[in-house]
Amino acid sequence: MTAGFExxxxxxxxxxxxxxxxxxxxxxxxxxxxxGEIGRAVEAIRDDASIRVLLLIGSGGSFCAGGDLKALTERERGALANRDRIRRLHLWFSELLNLEKPVVAAVDGPAFGAGLNLALAADFVLASPRARFCAVFARIGLVPDLGGFFLLPRIVGLQKARELIFTARVVGAEEAQRLGIVTEIHSEETLEPAAMAWCRRLLEAPTGTIGMAKNILNQSFNLDQRALAELEAYAQAVAMETADHRTRVGDFLAKKPLRYDWEALGRAEDGQ
Known part of the structure; x- marks a missing residue:
């Protein structure tokens, strides 16, 4: 455990x-x-080469209920100060969204407002049956923040994003899975162990090349085919020169079991 966090x-x-x-x-x-503490943690994870996977999780049967409305209304700030506060959010949130390491979120209970978008920033979302997702902002006269305009339409499509944002309705775990928000559903008791099992499987992934792929994917809706082809060419040129790539190809040519075989790693986790 790292000291200095409240x-x-x-x-x-x-x-x-x-x-x-x-x-x-x-x-x-x-x-x-x-x-602020999430930002500090993300920076530490980004800069620590020994860390290969991040798990985001909540305590006490909740993931994140969104922004703390009591803290938001304790004092008047003015429009420009409010704008600056939201812009500062994106300093750490962009680091999380573009973290070149796999991120797994385990969602139990509510993921509302900014909490929904925090979950959407993960590469994989595992949820319990009691997980609830809501772009709640319209209920209190606000627009989405913490990356909601960027993330939600890319995951569920523009028309569905309009519906979820304009209605601010609650989406259960099964619907969220159909929409592409949730990857897997596990019971409340097995959610955290299942998320840790995903993290252990991802330890065997080629973290560097997955990081480059993630970086390009995050830009893929904003660039044309030619720009993406250039990014692809540069990233592949780098990947082909890594020791990791050579080792994995060597194993393949020697007919050794591949380290990163998702299904085989899952069977190993299950003791099969």
Whole structure:
């Protein structure tokens, strides 16, 4: 466990970092302290080559209920100060979204507002049956923040994003899975172990090349085919010169079992 955190718990072990939102009495609502601490943790993960996977999880049966409305209304800021506060959010959120390491989110209970978008920033979202997702902003007269305009339409499509944002309705785990938000559903008791099992499987992934692929994918809706082809060419040129690539190709040519075989790793986790 890393000292110096109040609103989150941050730990890393055997290549896996865990950021646990830890304000259960407030359903892990994002206050200024939590936002800053997530930013510090993401920077530490980004800069630590020994960390290969990040798990985002909440405590107390909630993922994140969104922004802390009580903290938001404690004092008048003015429009420009509010704008600056939201812009500062994106300093750490962009680091999380573009973190060149796999990110797994385990969602139990509410993921509302900014909490929804925090989950959407993950590469994989595992959820419990009691997980609930909501772009809640319209209920309190706000527009989506923390990357909602960028993330939601890319995941569910523009028309469905309009519906979810304009109605601010709650989406259960099964519907969220059909929409492409949720990857797998696990019971409340098995959600965290299942998420850790995903993280262990991802330890065998080629982290560097997955990171480059993630970087390009995050830009893929904004660039034309020619620009993406150039990024592809540069990234592949780098990947082909890595020791990791040579080792994995050598194993393949020697007919050795591949380290990163998703199905085989899953069977191994299940003891088959």
């Amino acid at each position: 609103a989150i718990e941050y730990s890393s072990r055997d290549g896996i970092a865990v950021v646990r939102l830890n304000r259960p009495a407030q359903r892990n609502a994002l206050d200024l302290t939590m936002r």
